[in-house]
Amino acid sequence: MHLHDFVPASLHWSQRLGRAPGLVRTLRYLQCKTPNSKPGTGLCAPEPPRGSGSPKLSPISSDNPGRPPLQPGARSAGVKTPNGLPTMIVPNEHRPEGLYLPDFCNLRMVLAMVVAAELLAYVLSLSSAPGGAGRRWDGLIMTSLFVQWVALASIALLCACRRLMEGWRDTTTTTLYSFGLVLAVTVVVSEAAYWGGAYLGLFPMGEGGWHGGFLIRNLTISAIVTTVALRYFYVQFQLKKNIQAEAYARIQALQARVRPHFLFNSMNTIASLTRSDPALAEEVVEDLADLFRVNLADARTRVPLEEELALTRRYLHIEQLRLGARLTIEEHTSDAPRDAAIPMLTIQPLVENAVYHGIEPLPQGGVVRLEARRDGDGNIVITVANPQPPAEVIRRPGNRLALDNLRQRLGVHFGGRATLTVDDTTGRYVATLALPYEKAGS
């Protein structure tokens, strides 16, 4: 038995769905390596720190050429499932908040800092040195020397302290520590420059003598620049974290909405029908495509009730082929207004639940009854009923999750005006959804 025999199908299906354009874009952001690797987006953070649990995202081309794209986080984070397969990207939950600084031990980071320091030196020399080009040139050289010393020494110390910082939970400690460290370096380098300059007879900044003034001026510049830099790193870190969390949430939402078993069983049905009844196979492919299109669409969309019912019928069509005589469907929806606005994927998941928990575990199958009507208050009431398998049948997990997901989305759409209740006291499992009647498109 070779593991690779199973790898393709064992990868979580959402990894494949990751090829949806929106997700690709999101994940691309996560792959950005340096600020200049993706000009124009402004979203690429510097090299992420090397902290434990933080996915270090590397460009796919150089690092892992043999792998399909879109699993970079999984691979580089070193997260493996028990069977050795990569898992999905996990957000930086374990990375301490205090560790928002980039990894200064990284050579690329050092290079970026050297460039930044040089730019700073240039700005300083431009502003401080009036007079001829020659004098300005001299000033730039001296300022560069000074700034580079401060920058490189600070980086070296921050790199050395990284282990220590990994243990810190809060941002304040890290900030104060790094800030103090850079100022201390500034003092040491200033002193060295002052006394060295005096000894060699060339005063560093080209200005006359008060020792204290020199020190204060350097410390002020250093403090301002350090503050700006720390703020920049912090914002970058937050941004990156948010993007990761968003991508993760989106993947999770997808996982919650489509059951992998349904996907692969449907594929199997199609494979079977392709031989025996190609025309029917074609229909199933169309139904499946519609289901996935809706699943990949923005979950906030509202559609007319009619459309949601049509989607539910497509889903049931697939299940009917799969389960045959075990699945009996009763639909009574003609009394409900067809044009009622309803959030996408509200009825279909309820029906999917009914099939998954109520029909599939029963050898003899049963009836799924779908009803839609208007009640006395003018609300739309939808009920989905299915047989309740006996307690001895091992209950399948995941029902609560699907219902919670749906409740949450109903809350977003209707506030407290929509309700989803479940009654399992009668021997049948009945889910009832009540929504205010609002016309679609208004």
Add this chain to the structure above:
Amino acid sequence: MRLIIADDEGPARARLRGLVEEIGGVEVVADAGNGRQALLLCDELHPDVVLLDIRMPGMDGMEAARHMAGLEPAPAVIFTTAYSEHALAAFDAHAIDYLLKPVRKARLAQALAKAQRLTSVQLGAVARAAEGTVRHRTHISARHGGRIKLVEVTDVDYFQAGDKYVSVHYGGGELLIDEPLKALEEEFSQRFVRIHRGILAARDMITGLEKDSQGHYHVLLKDRHRLPVSRRHVSALRALVRAGRIGT
């Protein structure tokens, strides 16, 4: 080679049958729609290989495979599944093979060839290694008059340990099985409670606890049967009665 296909979905069975016929050299002797049916067919037809879907209603593929291990001769079991879950990862070391649906013809041919190479002795060893992968069986199986006999766990009133065997008392009679009471207690702790050194009784069969004139305790079963209770189990049983967990 003779083969049985077990899957609860018609199209899935049809496809496997088609593939097997194309591969050739294998005769499909029966189709089954669930694990229980597959097991009974195996007992009757003695196939060499069973293509067994893992997720089936009633008795699932994992449990069916466990019962099949007790058949003589035991068939080679090849699992099929639509989606590999973690349980499978733990299992794969013991399986003859497992195939992911939609099954590829080449993989199926490879698995069938592998099954053909294995002797029944090896099969028995593999099947025994697979034991313990099922958490709770839904059926108790025993050989009875040369045939396999299946009793649903929910039908069992109590297990009583004898000299060599454990006897299973159920609605339809009595059956001898070769399993230690201790293992049964662990597997079915949700459903059965130990009332005596040698007796496990179904919780929902017990209607009450009573003490006779000599100070011996007994439990009363729904069918008016009385079973002895050992002294050391009395307090635990009392607690269960008080908590409403038994004796309803």
